[in-house]
Amino acid sequence: MTDPIPARSFGSAKKSRWFAVGALVVAGGAFALIASGRIGNNLVYYWGPTQMEKAGQKAIGATIRLGGQVVPGSIHQDPSGxxxxxxxxDRHATVEVHSSGIPPQMFRAGIGVVVEGTMTKSGVFESNRLMVSHGSQYRPPKAGQTVDVQDQMKTTTGLAGEKIR
Amino acid sequence: MPEILSPASPSKSRATQIGLVLAGLGVVLLAIGVYLGLFVSPPDAHMGNVVRILYVHVPTAVSTLGTFTVAFVAALGFLWRPSWKFDGVLEASLEVGVLLALMTCAQGSIWARPTWGVWWDWDPRLTTTAVMLFSFGGVLALRYFVDDPVRRAMWSAVATIVAYADVPVVHFSVRWWSSLHQKQLTGTSLPGPLKTPLMLTFPGMLLLVSGFVVLRAKLAMRRRATELAPPPAAEPNPVAPTPEAVEGGR
Structure with a gap:
């Protein structure tokens, strides 16, 4: 760049290098703390069914997120919708979930979900927030298959004729 | 008077030319990629047409992390060997990066609502991204609050290095913790026809963003030149009464 900028002293370069070292130590320390799991292990976004089972009584009444896969054949929609x-x-344990509200369009048997709510004494997880979690695998529809999103919204079975993982 | 203050310099500087070429190439690649992504590539079997937002969301998100990495390097460079060039690149990459981070969050929300079922949730990827947006937004605010250019450069360089600690955490968040957000794309994530648009929008976004950073850095240098220029010699004010006139009126 050619524009002449009037000279102005930045002070001693030695001092600013110490600033760089100090800032790097702070940033590196913070990163190392998170990466080593000292903080990370306390950051749990959701429990799996196994952790939910282990927690037992502690899970009752507390607001918890539960994550896992929807068991094929276990979906029953209320007639009122x-x-x-x-x-x-999570393949080791299974938790029954009662969810209020309309599920997202992607909701279907075999897909990942995260539900927010609380465990009840009857052993059913009562949820008022259902989120669908999908992987980073994308596929075009097979020949002859149509993707009708409006139609998918009405059902919880996914695409017609597709095998559930 | 510095050259910069002269009205309309006849030829554009080298940096400006490079910036314009980079941004122009980026726009062309993005336009072709977006056209292919919207009208030619197939939908996703489950998601339908919503999947097409991937063609801008992934490049925007990667550019955000890349731009903040440029800011980090410029901040280190400045503190190691102070110069207005590093400060200009720092200012440019901070501003472009914050804009990109904001766009990443907006695009992600638009994608999340129809697929996940929610606009936002405090999952590790989204939380660390929000932290990144607000930390660098804070550094940018710091730059606007500090009037002295030297202090502004020093302080914002230090703040940038500290804020950068979160950037690799954003990258690794989907691997370290279970999250609602999907993991990074892999070689097999997108089969042939779904991949083509991304092969254009990805380099297109990187070129456009590099162009923006170069142009914005140039602008920052010009602002520094005017900021640091010695104040022009006081000219006589024709309206104010001269001392002689005041004397004479008595």
Whole structure:
């Protein structure tokens, strides 16, 4: 760049290098603390069904997020359409979930979900916030298959004729 | 008088030319990529057409992290060997980076609502991204609050290095913790026809962003030149009464 900028002293370069070292130490320390899991292990976004089972009584009444896969064949929609029940699994344990509200369009058997709510004494997880979690795998529709998002919203079975993982 | 203050310099500087070429190339690649992404590539089997936002969301998110990395390097460079060039690049990359971070969050929300079912949730990826947006937004605010150019450069360089601690955490968040957000794309994430638009929008976004940073850095240098220029010699004010006139009136 050619524009002449009037000379102005930045002070001693030695001093500013110490600033660089200090800032790097602070940033590196913060990063190392998080990366080593000293902070990270306390940051739990959701519990799996196994952790939920282990927690037992502690899970009752507290606001918790539960994450896992929807068990195929376990989805039962309320005739009014306002709520549904399904099971969430991590392949070791399974928790029954009762969710109020309309599920997102992507909700179907076998997909990942995160539900927010609380465990009830009857052992059913009562949720008022259902979120669908999808992987980073994207596929075009197979030949002859149509993607009708409006239609998918009405059902919880996904695409017709597709095998559930 | 510094050259910079002269009205309309006849030829554009080298940096400005480079910036314009980079941004122009970026716009062309982005335009072709977006066209392919919207009208040619197939939808996702489950998501439908919403998947197309990926073609801008992924490049924007990666550029955000890249731009803050440029800011980090410029901040280190400045403190190691203070010069207005490093400060100009720092100012440019901070501003472009904050804008990109904001765009990443907005695009992510638009994608999340129809797929996840919510606009936002405090999952590790989203939380660390929000922290990144607000930390660098804070550094940018700091630059606006400090009037002395030397202090502004020093302080914002230190603040940038500290704020950068969060950037690799954003990158690794989806691997370290279970999250609602999907993991990074891998080689097999997008089969052929779904991948083509990204092959254009990704380099397109990087070029456009580099162009913006170069142009904005140039602008920062010009502002420094005017800021640091010695004040022009006081000219006689024709309206104010001269001392002689005041004397004579008595």
């Amino acid at each position: 306002r709520s549904l029940t399904f099971e969430v699994t």
